[in-house]
Amino acid sequence: MQAFIKNVIPSEMNNMRIEIDEFIELYNAGKCELVDIRVPMETKVWQVNFGLKIPAPELPERLNELPKDKLIVVACPKSDRSNMARMWLATQGFEVKYLSGGLLGLMEHLKGGKAKTIKI
Amino acid sequence: MQNKTIDFDTYLKGFDYQERQDMKIQMPELFELYAKGEAQVIDIRFNEEYEAWHVGFGDHIPLNELPDRLDEIDKSKTIVTMCPHYDRSEIARLFLKLKGYNARYLNDGMLKVVDYLRGDKARDYMKKLQGAK
Numbered sequence: 001m002q003a004f005i006k007n008v009i010p011s012e013m014n015n016m017r018i019e020i021d022e023f024i025e026l027y028n029a030g031k032c033e034l035v036d037i038r039v040p041m042e043t044k045v046w047q048v049n050f051g052l053k054i055p056a057p058e059l060p061e062r063l064n065e066l067p068k069d070k071l072i073v074v075a076c077p078k079s080d081r082s083n084m085a086r087m088w089l090a091t092q093g094f095e096v097k098y099l100s101g102g103l104l105g106l107m108e109h110l111k112g113g114k115a116k117t118i119k120i
Numbered sequence: 121m122q123n124k125t126i127d128f129d130t131y132l133k134g135f136d137y138q139e140r141q142d143m144k145i146q147m148p149e150l151f152e153l154y155a156k157g158e159a160q161v162i163d164i165r166f167n168e169e170y171e172a173w174h175v176g177f178g179d180h181i182p183l184n185e186l187p188d189r190l191d192e193i194d195k196s197k198t199i200v201t202m203c204p205h206y207d208r209s210e211i212a213r214l215f216l217k218l219k220g221y222n223a224r225y226l227n228d229g230m231l232k233v234v235d236y237l238r239g240d241k242a243r244d245y246m247k248k249l250q251g252a253k
Contacts, residue, residue, distance in 0.1 A: 001215060001218060002187050005186055005187050005211070005212075006188075008184045008211065009166075010166050013208075016207070017207070039137070056132060057132055057133050057136070058133075060132060061133075079207055080207075080210045081140070083207055083210050085132075087128075088128055
């Protein structure tokens with residue numbers, strides 16, 4: 001964590017997060033996996049029909065469910081919790097980014113005909 | 121007052137609804153706490169950003185300098201980290217939290233603060249801060 005914080009420099013900022021367009025592109029190419037880290041009650045309210053659902057507090061116990069050969073994209077409704085999960089996963093050695101704009105941004109993006117842009 | 125450091129795994133596993141609330145602070149509460157002298161506000165943006173513009177209260181410690189400048193942080197206060205939105209302030213908050221500080225991030229972000237503190241609102245709040253000193 002100490003080393004991690006010190007390495008936050010302006011040119012690195014963009015490597016922490018991924019924009020929705022790029023995420024969809026990588027997802028369609030099979031190069032990344034989405035991880036919805038919301039808590040179960042939130043996931044009950046509404047679900048994303050692709051990616052993995054692992055609540056943030058369960059991540060330490062369920063690390064084996066994450067693919068090691070893909071970029072991990074963590075997401076929560078906006079981006080505070082996903083940022084936290086990203087940091088933790090980064091300390092565990094994963095290549096990981098958080099979804100800029102969050103799941104709400106993603107749902108907003110996948111409206112109408114645009115829903116077809118993601119290959120499930 | 122919190123002093124104990126927490127390891128990241130433990131913190132993550134214990135993350136619940138309450139912590140989800142406690143990790144952030146909204147503008148009205150921040151303004152109150154700060155005026156009462158109960159909060160230390162830290163702008164954690166990079167030096168170039170701070171030079172370009174900054175707010176008239178609080179301290180400036182760039183995120184990547186935080187580990188070396190912990191002695192500037194007041195353990196007896198609520199530490200409120202802020203950046204333009206809240207992505208970096210959340211990193212700073214988490215770092216400080218794990219170090220044992222009572223840290224929260226400003227959910228509204230600095231852009232909303234400067235948008236809110238316009239005209240008479242700026243006058244009233246800055247007057248209030250002066251009165252408090």
